[in-house]
Amino acid sequence: MSDEAKPKKKLAIITCMDSRLVNYLYEKLGIDRGDAKVIKNAGNIITDDVLRSLVVAIYLLDVNKIIIVGHTDCGMKSVDVENIKNKMLERGANPYFTPNLGQWLGKINSEEENVIKGVELIKNHPAIPKDVDVRGFILDVETGELKQVC
Secondary structure (H helix, E strand, O other), X not given: OXXXXXXXXXXXXXXXXXXXXXXXXXHHHOOOOOOEEEEEEHHHOOOHHHHHHHHHHHHHHOOOEEEEEEEXXXXXXXXXXXXXXXXXXXXXOOHHHOOOHHHHHOOOOOHHHHHHHHHHHHHOOOOOOOXXXXXXXXXXXXXXXXXXXX
16 A cells, blocks of 8 residues: 555544535645545444444554544434435335334434544544544534534
């Protein structure tokens, strides 16, 4: 693997897939192309796949800093699980593939609590070394304020 594939700032960012964050997030964090590995998903939820990607980033790409960036007005806070289930049924999909669709989707109660929970999960995961700096932030999508929450 070439050194060009490694993030220049040795940084991994976990954030939401919300389209309002495109480019805006990079501007607020002061990062450019090649500076960080960015992992996006609905609600910036720390899933097994996110943890797998972090392990690769740490041990193969020399990442030593991880930040989770949640944001205000996250759709995963107001997701209507029953509505999604009904739409799945209407389109011929099976919403019963998992015993708890709401949990699988990652519905959250609070953007800030979600970030704090994610930071703790990463810090306490057995595959993540203790010398990795893990922090959490909330980005206000209206004002652009980036606030550290942990």
